[in-house]
Amino acid sequence: MNHSEDVRRVEITARGGRADIEIEIDGARIDPGAVKAYSVSHLAGQRPEVLLHVADRNETQWAGLARVAVADLPDPGPAAAAFLDAIDPEALERAALARPDLGTEPYSLTKTMLTQLGEWARGL
Structure with missing residues (x-):
């Protein structure tokens, strides 16, 4: 097999940290x-x-050869467990009680703690 035959020129231009991208394969814009x-x-x-x-779009057509790999989504359980194991309960409670969105309705502390954990998980 001649490997130069299945090599394609790919150019990706991304602007800023947003999803504004341009992709070209062998000079053809996608x-x-x-x-x-x-x-x-x-x-x-x-x-x-x-x-x-x-993307799942009916009007999009793809032609050509591709190496296709199908992968299962990883089980989020182990990563979530490792994240939760690393949480300091005192720091979580302190952060939740200091939040301005902490309400007074039933389960508001739990809701606020879950919001705080989600923000920490996203690095916010």
Whole structure:
């Protein structure tokens, strides 16, 4: 197999940290609405790989050859358990009680704690 035949020129132009992207494959521009995400990986000694996550759009058509990989979504349980194990209960309670959105209705402390945990999980 001639590896130069299955190498494609891919150009991705991203503007800022937003989803404003332009993708070209071998000079052909891809409709930005046809791609909901992309990832680029490059392992030492191997060619770089670009993975395009195609949006579910009926009017989009793709033609050509591709290496297709199907992966199961990872189980979020172990990551969530590790995150929760690292939480200091005193720091969580202090942060929740200091929040301006803490209400007085039933379960408001629990709701506020869950909001706080979600923000910490997102790095906010």
